[in-house]
Amino acid sequence: MHTTKKLEIEGFYKSFFQTLVAFCYKYSGDISKAENIAQDCFYKMLTGDYDALSEEKTKAFLYKMAHNMCISDLRHQKVVDNFSEYTRLNSDDFYEENVEEQERNALVYKTIKQLPPQSEKIILLTLKEYTNKEIAEKLDVSVNTIKTLKKNAFAKLRDSLVSYKDLILFYIFKKS
Amino acid sequence: MENYIKDQDKLKEYINVVERLDADKSYGLLEARVKKHKRIQLRRTVLRYAAIIAVVLAIPFAFYRISLQKQITTVSENNVIKPLSNKARIVLADGKQISLSATVDTNVLNKTGIKYDKDSETISYKTDVLSRSSAPKRVIVPRGAEINLKLSDGTKVYINSDSELEFPSRFTGRYRKVKMRGEAFFKVAKDKEHPFIVETSHVDIRVTGTEFNVKAYSEEDKIQTTLVEGGVDVYYGFDKLDKVSIKPSQQAEYSKRGEGVDVKDVDVNIYTAWLGQKFIFKDQTLEEIMTVLARWYDVEVFYQNNELRDIVFSAEVGRYDNINTILDCIEKTGDIDVSIKNKTVILREKFNK
Numbered sequence: 001m002h003t004t005k006k007l008e009i010e011g012f013y014k015s016f017f018q019t020l021v022a023f024c025y026k027y028s029g030d031i032s033k034a035e036n037i038a039q040d041c042f043y044k045m046l047t048g049d050y051d052a053l054s055e056e057k058t059k060a061f062l063y064k065m066a067h068n069m070c071i072s073d074l075r076h077q078k079v080v081d082n083f084s085e086y087t088r089l090n091s092d093d094f095y096e097e098n099v100e101e102q103e104r105n106a107l108v109y110k111t112i113k114q115l116p117p118q119s120e121k122i123i124l125l126t127l128k129e130y131t132n133k134e135i136a137e138k139l140d141v142s143v144n145t146i147k148t149l150k151k152n153a154f155a156k157l158r159d160s161l162v163s164y165k166d167l168i169l170f171y172i173f174k175k176s
Numbered sequence: 177m178e179n180y181i182k183d184q185d186k187l188k189e190y191i192n193v194v195e196r197l198d199a200d201k202s203y204g205l206l207e208a209r210v211k212k213h214k215r216i217q218l219r220r221t222v223l224r225y226a227a228i229i230a231v232v233l234a235i236p237f238a239f240y241r242i243s244l245q246k247q248i249t250t251v252s253e254n255n256v257i258k259p260l261s262n263k264a265r266i267v268l269a270d271g272k273q274i275s276l277s278a279t280v281d282t283n284v285l286n287k288t289g290i291k292y293d294k295d296s297e298t299i300s301y302k303t304d305v306l307s308r309s310s311a312p313k314r315v316i317v318p319r320g321a322e323i324n325l326k327l328s329d330g331t332k333v334y335i336n337s338d339s340e341l342e343f344p345s346r347f348t349g350r351y352r353k354v355k356m357r358g359e360a361f362f363k364v365a366k367d368k369e370h371p372f373i374v375e376t377s378h379v380d381i382r383v384t385g386t387e388f389n390v391k392a393y394s395e396e397d398k399i400q401t402t403l404v405e406g407g408v409d410v411y412y413g414f415d416k417l418d419k420v421s422i423k424p425s426q427q428a429e430y431s432k433r434g435e436g437v438d439v440k441d442v443d444v445n446i447y448t449a450w451l452g453q454k455f456i457f458k459d460q461t462l463e464e465i466m467t468v469l470a471r472w473y474d475v476e477v478f479y480q481n482n483e484l485r486d487i488v489f490s491a492e493v494g495r496y497d498n499i500n501t502i503l504d505c506i507e508k509t510g511d512i513d514v515s516i517k518n519k520t521v522i523l524r525e526k527f528n529k
Binding site for chain 2: 040042109128
């Protein structure tokens with residue numbers, strides 16, 4: 001007997017929701033609005049006829065829906081003075097770029113979160129442009145410790161990201 | 177490297193957004209929303225069955241009411257039951273009015289091409305059979321009555337007491353337009369090419385295929401559009417150019433005095449209960465409740481003390497109950513003395529509390 005495995009919603013939501021919000025954020029620059037639209041997409045999917053089976057297909061479905069809702073929302077804002085911006089956001093190119101960008105961000109962020117807690121903190125603070133000295137103070141360790149931990153963390157990140165065969169990401173951390 | 181800097185900025189932006197979210201909390205909200213939606217679906221299915229059962233039961237009960245009414249006039253008691261004489265009327269293109277009383281002449285109706293199903297209280301018509309002069313143009317529902325109407329495109333309209341709907345027997349042109357006053361629930365037939373527009377005194381409601389309730393009584397300050405399914409745009413303001421869009425389980429409330437629209441999340445059951453067997457009142461003043469009851473039972477209301485108007489109640493009552501049953505409930509709450517005289521409900525403050 002053949003049974004189709006349905007996508008486990010709660011887990012999927014908790015891992016994908018934030019990326020969908022970041023995707024929507026690119027259209028409005030408003031986090032609350034992006035959050036509402038992202039939630040509405042999930043709501044519509046769960047209360048409509050859609051059968052969520054594969055994670056990839058469902059992500060594509062939600063990205064499409066989110067794009068349409070964000071564009072529709074922009075239209076309602078009557079942004080006549082920003083017509084060129086509206087055209088840019090409404091293009092297929094922008095849609096594809098946005099999906100790629102957010103998927104990449106999600107991957108990197110997920111990898112960072114998988115680092116040991118100390119290393120994770122260091123990387124996140126580095127991205128927020130804290131200096132080594134500031135980070136050392138914040139975490140109550142010496143600057144040398146920070147430097148060492150950083151080096152190791154970036155190496156680890158590079159390894160795991162390269163193993164995902166995403167060379168572009170390699171360059172993000174090349175500086176350190 | 178230029179690319180490197182851009183990519184890092186993108187990542188920073190992503191992290192900035194992500195760290196502001198609480199996935200667990202928003203999942204909880206989503207779960208609640210979906211569960212609520214499923215409850216409404218289930219309730220509507222149940223209501224449909226309840227309505228069928230109610231129709232079957234109503235017929236013998238109607239006979240009982242006729243005999244009881246005769247009794248009343250001789251005993252001159254102040255029992256007020258829903259008057260059977262108040263029935264909806266159809267106004268035709270040539271101005272003729274047909275009253276849909278229990279004794280309506282179906283032959284007269286058939287000639288016009290209009291069909292009236294007494295059991296479901298539904299008016300419908302076939303556009304190919306209609307003659308120009310006999311085309312239905314308006315349905316008038318007086319106090320104490322209600323009617324259902326099926327338009328030529330398949331749209332179903334459920335009209336409450338003290339309401340009117342004006343409509344073309346045949347929809348032509350880009351938009352399907354109807355005009356109403358009072359209260360009605362619409363189940364609009366899907367047609368994306370021809371948006372459906374409901375015109376009221378101060379707001380226009382535009383849809384493509386959806387289910388919503390409109391409450392727009394001329395004597396009330398607020399016009400409420402409550403959406404059950406689909407999507408609607410509410411146009412208001414000068415030349416009706418301002419617009420607000422609402423989603424299912426939302427209500428757009430327009431204030432004639434304030435001239436603005438308030439969008440709120442609501443429990444749609446409260447606003448669509450009148451379609452079924454009940455009135456549902458949630459945290460409403462006695463005045464608001466009595467207004468609804470007065471329309472439905474076709475009575476007047478007199479308040480001996482004005483403070484009584486503001487007392488707040490929550491209640492669920494049967495629409496087809498005798499009004500005395502409901503008034504008894506109100507009296508039992510302790511502070512109010514209720515009596516009826518000649519179709520007027522008199523509300524007094526009780527002295528012995």
